Amino acid sequence: MGKQEKWNRLLDAFSGKGTAPSCPEYPEVELSEMVRTLEGFSEKEWGRYAFSREPLEGKFSEAQKEEYTRKANECGRTLAEQIAKEYGTRDTKKLAEKMGMKVKMPKVPVGGGLVLFAQYVEPDEITIFTDCVDKASELVEECGCSLLKRENLMNVLLAHELFHAVEEKHAKEIYTRTEKVELWRKPFSNKSSISCLSEIAAMAFAAQLLHLTVSPYMLDVLLVYSYDKNAAWGLYDEIVSMNNYNLKIMSSLI
Template structure:
């Protein structure tokens, strides 16, 4: 699953009118500049800042101590990068250019496209389902593409958002088939009772690795996690801005 966030205030957005006495055109320009500035700031951030955000939003993040946090981030990033490098290295040996759709065909992955799926108060942009199906929610992705054009975010104008989502989900396909990957091996202790210790996998390791995989595979010069905010703006501005602030707070805390 990729780029999903709880819709706290989608309906409020449509009615989030400005004070009647203000100039609507001016307010729209201010809002335009705010979004553009926020996305451009996120595009400059290193991967570890987004990874930190993923760690903080993990369901069992309270069990992740500062001592192991950096290990989780670095190993997860490396995991995704190495899996992408294997694919790219193999293509280089065969003197073949990278084609994400050919890769999908070789893996036997089925791509299913649906307009949208906002069930259970979540916004979905893509999802991987065993044994080998990737579902793309085209309407949600299209709105992100429209925002890029409207706000003239030059770093993203030539980026195929559908392929970024696909690349991330391809990692989850690989992850499901290789239990030796770091993301499938690293477990954190939850509790202990006598000689028995109960451990659990982390969801953040998979998401961090998936984004690192997509970035390396597609040769992007920014973290695909930017889309966590970008693709959310057309649906829930308040939630998108909240996530932006959380990511930037992590950037400040790290530095």
């Protein structure tokens, strides 16, 4: 099993799909250092990470990925403002109530096994698993990351899933669903959605709605850290290496 396949199975932080594989040992990094580094990543850099999890990743050039990332982020931010204006609030709990969402907060998934953080189930159910919130909030004193404070984290997780609820409601016209890539043309055209656009937009939606100054994508590392430090170090190493590699490519072209 390749490195990317392992991480694809382990880390889909907001959907909880897959099973955790065994991982090699990774260099230890202080949590506060990881936080500082992750806070500094731009939307473009998080887009590279998002596309590294995209099943169709090999179909696109770097320029195409950047354009898709830009449009998905714009979609999420625009929708956040529309929703806040439509319902007259940016409070995630009030939004969920006004949108008719049933919000459940069990400690862990029934049956256990997988580490789930939050999920949306059609047509009107959002679940936030509080075990991950409790564990992550204990890290605030160690790293000083305000995103991990219990209330803030609950709001981010809920906002993320609210995007998916709105996305489903407007599936016929929202960018994350209407944007397609043609897989082949003969003997007939086959077009597919680009799944990572939904996650990119959901992160941008949460950040815009809550006026965050950092990307919620950093929670992919931090929430995993609260369960498995080595797995988090591995993901952190991958994200940093990925962006340093891309920066070197760009520098060589200048």
